[in-house]
Amino acid sequence: MSDPRPAGVLRRLAGVGRIIAFCAAKGGVGKSFCAAAAGVSLARAGRAVGLLDLDLSSAAAHLFLGVPLRLPDEDRGILPLPVVEGLSLMSAAAFTRERGLALRGAEVSDAIVELLCATQWGRKDALLIDMPPGIGEEVLDLARLVPGLEAVVVSTPSEVSVRVVARLLAVLEDIRVPVAGVLANMVRHGAASVRALAASRGAAFAGEVPWDPGVEGALGDAEAIARLESTRAVGEALAAILAEPRRA
């Protein structure tokens, strides 16, 4: 008995330039915002970008970007939902809407493989993946299935976040997923702790994203998200990452 879908995953991603997973060790550090903001910002800069929300049980990218949920169209696979010019989104929420989705580990893996095998991304400069918090099936499955995977690790300057992110960075190193950058989010009084963390692990510091009280008011409006100061900071960080070759 064999699973044919991993071969399909490779074929579906063949037209994608860079594949970057936004990872965080704990919830609440703004990882989903950073992934969504990066997508909008890069798209507005003329890049073709896909956004894949792999936080299966707590999908939120569509909430940030105001994407109406509906079953995807089909064309030799399923087509991501359009967000704005240059940006499209695939999310389990397209299928489950606002219902809860409680999955066990093997089921999470199956769902990830299915989404990766069936989604036709076409030509994209970058596929950004909004990961669930923590170190679990999603990280391991992507490392197994997606050649060329990179990670952007998001942390707030909080000591709690920094200390658990250190474990995540160690795991990413162990499973040979290069870290394109460590991004400091929700920064109020400097991000020295995140800079030090990145330096201690030999990772690049990707930049500081300021604490932005405007995010809540921009929810559900991709154009409003695009105008935020925090989005500008995320976009600059990602543009710099994409301007450099993938780290080995």
Place this chain on the structure above:
Amino acid sequence: MHEWALADAVVATAARQAEGRDPSVPLRVTVLIGELQAIDRDIFSFALRTLAGECSLPADFFRLQTEPAAFRCRACARQWGLDGQAGLTDEEREAIHFLPESAHAFLRCPACGSLDFAVEKGRGVRLAEAGQ
């Protein structure tokens, strides 16, 4: 059609399995189609034949076999099949077709109502065997 993406994956996998084999020994692959995913068998079969031809695989390379869905409740151990799940809307069935794990958002154990159940058989597409 979604069936084409799955057929493409099946053919790519099978073509790799066929590589390096003695061409005088006919290889056939059985494709199990899980009932839960509700693949359109005609479209899937046509896609397989078309894509197999592009890889120089014989038209009868694939044998299709439907595997009935079987669920088991982790809370009360009740076992049941899709025929015990009346009441799904067309849109819910379509969602499960695209992403079988979304069944966990829509189905419940018919005995105790638990959402904690396992799909023991018949989830999606698998290659069952490769042989003569």
